[in-house]
Amino acid sequence: MNVEPNAITSFSGEFRFLSNFWICPILYDGLEFGSTEHAYQAAKTASRMYREMIRDAKTPGEAKRMGKRVPLIPGFHTDGTALSVMEALVTQKFVRHKVLRELLLRTGERQLVEGNDWGDKTWGAVLFGKEWRGDNHLGIILMLVRERLRNGTLKCLE
Numbered sequence: 230m231n232v233e234p235n236a237i238t239s240f241s242g243e244f245r246f247l248s249n250f251w252i253c254p255i256l257y258d259g260l261e262f263g264s265t266e267h268a269y270q271a272a273k274t275a276s277r278m279y280r281e282m283i284r285d286a287k288t289p290g291e292a293k294r295m296g297k298r299v300p301l302i303p304g305f306h307t308d309g310t311a312l313s314v315m316e317a318l319v320t321q322k323f324v325r326h327k328v329l330r331e332l333l334l335r336t337g338e339r340q341l342v343e344g345n346d347w348g349d350k351t352w353g354a355v356l357f358g359k360e361w362r363g364d365n366h367l368g369i370i371l372m373l374v375r376e377r378l379r380n381g382t383l384k385c386l387e
Contacts (some may be wrong), residue, residue, distance in 0.1 A: 230355055230361060231361075232342055232361045235340075236339060236340035236341070236342050236352075237337055237339050237341050237342065240344075244336075246329055247333070248267050249318075250264060250289035251322075252278075253325075253326050254325075255321055255325075257280075257353060262283075263284075264292070265322050266289035266292055267283055268291040270283050271283040271292075271294070271296070272314045273296050273299060273302060273311075274302060279295075279299040281375050282295060283299070285288055289347070303352045310362075314353075315367065316373070319370050319371060320377075320383065323375075323378060324384070324386055325385075325386045330385060333374070333378065334375065334378060341368040341371045342360075342371050343365060344361070344376065349363070351364050354366065369370050
């Protein structure tokens with residue numbers, strides 16, 4: 230994947246707010262979750278019981294681990310559902326939270342890449358030598374939300 234020289238390639242430090250692990254309330258299916266990660270992991274299952282268990286996870290990392298052990302909605306990862314859910318949750322994060330929205334807009338036109346060292350080449354990208362490999366779906370969604378915020382096609386709640 231082509232990464233621009235001034236790209237943001239780590240959702241840590243001053244850019245930690247871009248991470249799905251950032252703590253902020255997110256609504257999904259009538260439940261309030263502590264982070265986008267919590268809500269995304271809960272969305273993977275149709276079981277209300279598992280969704281509530283994930284909602285109650287103490288950290289986004291714990292929610293992610295729990296999400297790996299729940300019965301998945303058939304086709305969740307193969308029919309585009311995962312991408313649609315992630316886009317809706319990330320959109321909500323920035324539409325509902327003014328401070329986060331302003332921080333996202335301050336990234337300007339910079340390319341957003343969820344660079345990681347845990348091997349996630351679906352939502353992010355991994356650096357191999359000087360080459361980035363991955364689909365970077367989270368980065369692409371963030372840039373899409375940023376553009377929609379900038380051009381006024383998203384209605385903000387605060």
